[in-house]
Amino acid sequence: MTAASELARNTLVHGKGGTLRISEIERDGRFGIKLVFEDTGPGIPDIERALQDGFSTAKSMGLGLGGARRLVNEFDITSTVGVGTRVSIIQWKRR
Ligand SMILES: Nc1ncnc2c1ncn2[C@@H]1O[C@H](COP(=O)(O)OP(=O)(O)OP(=O)(O)O)[C@@H](O)[C@H]1O
Numbered sequence: 001m002t003a004a005s006e007l008a009r010n011t012l013v014h015g016k017g018g019t020l021r022i023s024e025i026e027r028d029g030r031f032g033i034k035l036v037f038e039d040t041g042p043g044i045p046d047i048e049r050a051l052q053d054g055f056s057t058a059k060s061m062g063l064g065l066g067g068a069r070r071l072v073n074e075f076d077i078t079s080t081v082g083v084g085t086r087v088s089i090i091q092w093k094r095r
Pocket residue numbers: 006010011014015039041042043044050051055056057058059060061062063064065066085
């Protein structure tokens with residue numbers, strides 16, 4: 001929930017709005033939930049830097065992106081300047 005809200009906030013604040021797709025997934029007999037946040041905002045020039053704690057272009061805390069990555073089982077981000085940003089996360093169900 002925290003990862004989802006941080007990523008949603010980024011989509012709105014930095015990405016100027018976008019979409020969230022939620023799906024149930026199954027892999028190797030395990031079940032999980034996958035969330036894909038997509039926007040057509042300004043994009044992120046340096047993803048490694050954006051993931052660092054304390055880096056923010058909005059004078060905020062700069063903890064959302066890195067914090068979200070630490071909270072989930074799988075984290076994937078692709079971003080192109082001038083095109084937009086896609087962040088995909090997966091959380092597997094505990095057995
Ligand atoms: N969807 C996005 N589109 C464009 N830039 C983004 C996007 N998401 C993150 N960023 C960039 O990455 C930086 C770091 O994001 P992060 O969520 O860690 O911090 P923040 O949103 O600035 O502050 P907060 O701690 O309140 O979340 C942002 O300041 C912004 O420059």
